[in-house]
Amino acid sequence: MEYPLIRECIANGVYFSSITDKKFKHNRISVNLIVKLDREKVTDRAVVPFILRQGSKNCPDFTDLNKKLCDLYGASLDAGVDKIGEYQMITLGIIGVDNRFALSGEDMVQECTRMLCEIVLEPDITNGKFNAKNTELEKQYLLETISSEINDKRTYANIRCKDIMCKDEACAIKKYGYAEDAQKITPESAAKAYQELIETAQVEIMFEGCGDPNAAKEIFRKKFAEITRNPISIAKCCTRPQQGEVKQVVEKMDVKQGKLVMGFRVENMDSYTKMNAERVAIGLFGGTASSFLFKNVREKMSLCYYCSSQYDRHTGIMMVYSGVEAVNAQKAKEAILAQLEMMQRGDFSEKDLEETKLFFKTALKATGDSLGAMDSWYLAQIMGGTEVSPDMEIELCSKVTKQDVIDAVNCVKLDTVYMLMPQDEKEGE
Structure with a gap:
C-alpha cells in the first residue's frame, strides 16, 4: 500500500x-x-x-x-x-x-x-x-x-x-x-x-x-x-521510563464532583507496530464505549461518572480520566488498576478485541472525510517521523493479536495518581 x-x-x-x-x-x-x-x-x-x-x-x-x-x-x-x-x-x-x-x-x-x-x-x-x-x-x-x-x-x-x-x-x-x-x-x-x-x-x-x-x-x-532563516530540527520525543515510587497527590478545592486522574508511562515502544498494538490495547482498556473501564468501572460498579483512557504516542504517556464521588475515589483507583491487571493476564476474549478493532476501523475511515482531520493525521506522522496512512493503520490494527495486546499492556507502568477532591469531604478508605 x-x-x-x-x-x-x-x-x-x-x-x-x-x-x-x-x-x-x-x-x-x-x-x-x-x-x-x-x-x-x-x-x-x-x-x-x-x-x-x-x-x-x-x-x-x-x-x-x-x-x-x-x-x-x-x-x-x-x-x-x-x-x-x-x-x-x-x-x-x-x-x-x-x-x-x-x-x-x-x-x-x-x-x-x-x-x-x-x-x-x-x-x-x-x-x-x-x-x-x-x-x-x-x-x-x-x-x-x-x-x-x-x-x-x-x-x-x-x-x-x-x-x-x-x-x-x-x-x-x-x-x-x-x-x-x-x-x-x-x-x-x-x-x-x-x-x-x-x-x-x-x-x-x-x-x-x-x-x-x-x-x-x-x-x-x-x-x-526571500527570508534568512536558521531553523530548528525536530527530533523524535524520547519516552521516559517510570522511575521511583508512584507519585500520589490529593488537592482540595471548591468542587462538587471529585476528579481522579492517573498517569502511566508506556515503555519499550521502539516500533510503529508496537505503538499500533498499544493503541488498540488502550482502546480496549478504556478508549471506547465497549471498553473495560466503561463497562465495568462505570456501568457495573457505578464508581465513576465517566472513566476513559487516552494514549499519546509522541510522549509515551497514557492517561486515565474519571469523575468520582470522594467516598469512591480509592475504590475507583483500585478498580481501574484491577482492569489493567486483568488485561495483563489475558483475561479478555477475542470478541472484546474484535469489537475494539472495528471501532478503530470506523474512526480511521472517517479521517479521510475531513480536510482538517487529514491535516492533523499527516502532521502527526511528520512529527513522529513515520509514514502511515489511515488505511495502512487499519491494516495494522487488523493484524493485532491477543498476545500483542497482552504484551502491550504489560509495558504500561503507573507513574502518578492525582485526586482533586471537594473541600468538605474525605476520599474513601
Whole structure:
C-alpha cells in the first residue's frame, strides 16, 4: 500500500506536503510553525496566530479582510495553537473552493495561497510593533482561554496530573502559556515572538483537497526564499521510563464532583507496530464505549461518572480520566488498576478485541472525510517521523493479536495518581 502524502523541502527548514482526493470540492492550505516548547516564550508565541488573523500590512482592517474572503467564494481563515510532544505548533490555515467551481475561471488555489502568504509573512508590524488594539484584544482572549482551562475542573485536573508527572519535562509546558505571562504581552513582545518564529521554526506547509498543489508550492517557495532563516530540527520525543515510587497527590478545592486522574508511562515502544498494538490495547482498556473501564468501572460498579483512557504516542504517556464521588475515589483507583491487571493476564476474549478493532476501523475511515482531520493525521506522522496512512493503520490494527495486546499492556507502568477532591469531604478508605 503506497503512502499518499508527497513531502519535499522547498526552502531552508520549510517543507511542502500535499495529498489529493478528488471527492472534495475545496482545498485546505495550512502553514505550521513548529518550535520547541519554551516556558519563557510559549505565551507570547501563543498570541501570535490570532493577531496575524486580524489582518496584514496591505489589509490591516479586519472587516476589509473578511470582505476579501467573501470575494473568494466564502473562503475561511483559521488560526490555532497546538502541542505535539515537546513542541509548540503555531498554525494559520485557509479553506477555499477549488478552481473547478470558480464561476469566472479564477485560479482559487493561487488566490487563497497569496492571501495566506500575506497573512503569515507580511503582517501589520510597524517599528517592531503589532497593532496595539489588535494585540490588546487577542491578549484578553488568550487570558480568557487560559482561565477557561482552570475553570473547567475536568481539564484542570488533567493538566495538574500532567504537571506533577512530567515535572521538568518540556511536554508539561502548557500550549497557551500562563496567565502571569499573558498579562505582560505587549505589541513589541508579540512582534518579537513572531519574528523569532519566522526565523527559527521548522515550517510544515500542508495542502489537502482536490486541487493541483503545484501553484501553491511555487508561491511559498519564492516567498520563503526571500527570508534568512536558521531553523530548528525536530527530533523524535524520547519516552521516559517510570522511575521511583508512584507519585500520589490529593488537592482540595471548591468542587462538587471529585476528579481522579492517573498517569502511566508506556515503555519499550521502539516500533510503529508496537505503538499500533498499544493503541488498540488502550482502546480496549478504556478508549471506547465497549471498553473495560466503561463497562465495568462505570456501568457495573457505578464508581465513576465517566472513566476513559487516552494514549499519546509522541510522549509515551497514557492517561486515565474519571469523575468520582470522594467516598469512591480509592475504590475507583483500585478498580481501574484491577482492569489493567486483568488485561495483563489475558483475561479478555477475542470478541472484546474484535469489537475494539472495528471501532478503530470506523474512526480511521472517517479521517479521510475531513480536510482538517487529514491535516492533523499527516502532521502527526511528520512529527513522529513515520509514514502511515489511515488505511495502512487499519491494516495494522487488523493484524493485532491477543498476545500483542497482552504484551502491550504489560509495558504500561503507573507513574502518578492525582485526586482533586471537594473541600468538605474525605476520599474513601
